[in-house]
Amino acid sequence: MISEIVEQRIKAAESAPPIQLEGIARDFFDGKVLRRVLKKLDLEIFAGELTIIAGPSGSGKTTLLTIMGFLLQPSEGRIFIQGREVTRFSSNRLATLRMQKIGFVFQQSVLVPALTVIDNILLPSAIQGRSVPRAVKARARELLEMLGLRDYVDAMPQQLSLGQQQRVSIVRALINDPPLLLCDEPTSALDAESSAIVLDTLKRLSLEPTRAVVLVTHDPRVFPFADRLVKIEDGAVIYDSRQGRQGVPTS
Numbered sequence: 001m002i003s004e005i006v007e008q009r010i011k012a013a014e015s016a017p018p019i020q021l022e023g024i025a026r027d028f029f030d031g032k033v034l035r036r037v038l039k040k041l042d043l044e045i046f047a048g049e050l051t052i053i054a055g056p057s058g059s060g061k062t063t064l065l066t067i068m069g070f071l072l073q074p075s076e077g078r079i080f081i082q083g084r085e086v087t088r089f090s091s092n093r094l095a096t097l098r099m100q101k102i103g104f105v106f107q108q109s110v111l112v113p114a115l116t117v118i119d120n121i122l123l124p125s126a127i128q129g130r131s132v133p134r135a136v137k138a139r140a141r142e143l144l145e146m147l148g149l150r151d152y153v154d155a156m157p158q159q160l161s162l163g164q165q166q167r168v169s170i171v172r173a174l175i176n177d178p179p180l181l182l183c184d185e186p187t188s189a190l191d192a193e194s195s196a197i198v199l200d201t202l203k204r205l206s207l208e209p210t211r212a213v214v215l216v217t218h219d220p221r222v223f224p225f226a227d228r229l230v231k232i233e234d235g236a237v238i239y240d241s242r243q244g245r246q247g248v249p250t251s
Helices: 002-015 061-068 091-101 117-126 134-146 162-174 192-206 220-225 241-245
Strands: 019-029 034-045 050-054 076-081 102-105 180-184 212-217 228-233 236-240
Touching: 019 061, 034 061, 034 076, 034 236, 050 061, 050 192, 050 220, 061 180, 061 212, 091 102, 102 162, 117 134, 117 162, 134 162, 162 192, 180 192, 192 212, 192 220, 228 241, 236 241
Parallel strands: 050 212, 050 228, 102 180, 180 212
Antiparallel strands: 019 034, 019 076, 228 236
16 A cells, blocks of 8 residues: 555656746845845746746846755745645755756856866765765766767866867756756857757757756747747746647737
């Protein structure tokens, strides 16, 4: 009986969205007034899709991504990870959840200059205070090969182009095989060719049925890569192409 319940819970988690936000609001105090940056926003992110969240500077898109990654607490609302509410988790439990369930790709690759490519990728596992498992090292090499970086395993970051460095950061984000990959303007520092390579990489990764990729940007040139486009303005969702496909007017 207990095993059946566990199996049912596992199946429910696998079928639930990687992340679901209900009534998420965020307030900031600027020293004079309390300003609401996100306005009770609802959003489900689905596996097997590249979701692009777009909006002008100050629209709240980066705040939203930061909350999705548990780097910032919402002022109101609830957060679910694979069907399980985690809103009131302690900071330690959220840190563990973040390590297990979420990968981050930032505007800059943020690689450690004194470490090789492979050591940069394995750094998150190494800083946990134990030796890196052989399986994790093998996965790192497999991911590097998949992203066209097989010949750069022992290279130093400064020997790579900016686009190659960003792909290394993607491998680092994937090392724990998270169901949710969060990307904050990952192509903003890249030229057009490198940007296209990184976006194509993220697109391919989003096709995996157990992973969702979310990319925040203000650059409309990124939009063609989206499976789903969500536009945010003044802290609220003003357009969602998923709703449009379901028959809601998109104009």
